[in-house]
Amino acid sequence: MSFLKFIIKNPFRRKNSAVLAIVGICIGIIVIVALGGITTGLVSTFEDTIHAGGADFSISGKETGTSAYGTNTIDANWTDKIANVSGVSEAYPIYVILTSVGDDYMNTLIGIDPNGTTMADIVVSDGRIFKNNSSEVILGKIYAEDNNLSVGDKLKVDGEDFDVVGIIETGDSNMAGAVFTSIEKVAEVNDDSDSISNIYVKVDKGADAQEVADRIDSMYGDNITTVSSVMEMGQMADMLNMLKASSWGISLLAIVVGGLGIINTMLMSVFERTREIGVLKAVGWSNRKILTMIVGESLVITIVSAIIGSIIGVALCTLLAPMMGLNPLFTIDTFVQAFGIAIIVGIIGGLYPAIKAIKLPPTEALRYE
């Protein structure tokens, strides 16, 4: 039998002790994994909520002024540049012009990418969104009501007939009175395909919107400017940081509770074997070899426990958390944390009593009951 095989098999020879040790360590791992999953889920849900729908901030030309959507334009190439900035998840252009719509000599026509409508908080309440580069429009609810239009009707935009394919609801009165179509169509109407008005930007999940905005300002601040969204970004970041700090606090508690359980289990397990350690010394094992065996066995036990504990933790959390209205999320970090803690405290828990045991003269260890 090789020494490695001996170390791997040895913990499971004492079935009762092994089961008790695994149960003890598993409880610690379950606590770490379950609380980790719940707190990660809380943070994620919060981030989803604050990032849902609307963009984190928008970008406009340096000289945009105070116009609602900005009648000044920026080069359409800025969209790709902004999309490539670190921390930016999505960047969609918006093109706002004033043109003749229906019976109105001047009305707001907004061009937007159909995929970016959620960034502008556009929710279709009736019909569907328009297709790219098609003669289709969707109408703000106020515009539709004022002009008695509904899905299926025709609407003249700059002299061309467009199909009304949807009606949107929005809390923004400017948008509620506007007509929407694709960027390409607005460019065609305005006879300028190189320009856009603004860019809506959404940052990566977990990224700090203020930091990303500052980064864009520092890179391109001479040409463009960032405008924060409805919710103050600083306030959002504070709330997120607070939640993350709470999450860390809970994780730390889980680590302390779980870690103490693991150390206690390993202490009991090694003290029980003091006499065996005396025998090993008597037959000539070095202190280093005995330490290697005990620490190796601790690692075997803690790794097995970490695997079982992680599976049980995920299963319990997935079953029970939704009943409490929680939505757990398990990331690799949670498991790395659980395994890391298990291994570290497993080594400490095994090392401490092993050092005590090997310091005993063999004659005393052999007398140990």
Next chain:
Amino acid sequence: MSNIVEINNLVKSYENGHIKALNGIDLTIKEGEFVSIIGPSGSGKSTLLNMLGALDLPDSGSINVAGYDLLSNKKLNEFRAQKIGFVFQLHNLIPNLSVVENIEIPMFTSKLSNDEMRKRALDLLDIVGLKDKASQKPSKLSGGERQRVAIARALANNPSIILADEPTGSLDSKTSTKILKQLIDLHKTQNVTLIIVTHDMDVAKLADRTIEVLDGKLVNAGENSLLENKINVD
């Protein structure tokens, strides 16, 4: 024959010097000799045996065993692994290991391969007549069988000396005779020095020489002093 044990003025105290377990022991033992150490409980005979096996160290004096100066040598585990085979009164087998694994345990300190270790352990079990019990746990064996496994374990690394502390102390007389016969056979066939601690005079009489310890001192280290009373276990 050369001396395998040389002890001069060995002193060992416990409890801050209040209990003198060994009080100036001088002793030499020749290579291949069979020596019994007798004395009443608490006389210091087991302490002396522990000193010989480097399980404990003296306070003063000198002790040289199998070429190792045990007071100055730092590699006492190496000494125990290569030179000494212990047989304890309560066998001290590891209960969760099989019989053959218990015998392999000392060989983890050697350079033998896994296969060589297993072969040697089975050969030793064959010598003590327990090859058929190789895969059993010690708890399934009788007291005598466990002690035979302990003897096989003591021989695992071809030691120069076997130190046996009351090896028959917990056995009935019939089993005791068997165990002693086995130890003496091994002592003769393998030319290993055998030192037995006992308080049983019948066991002591089997030795080439009997040393008597009383209050931490040798009161009788006479050569073959009890030989005329030697009993026959053949």
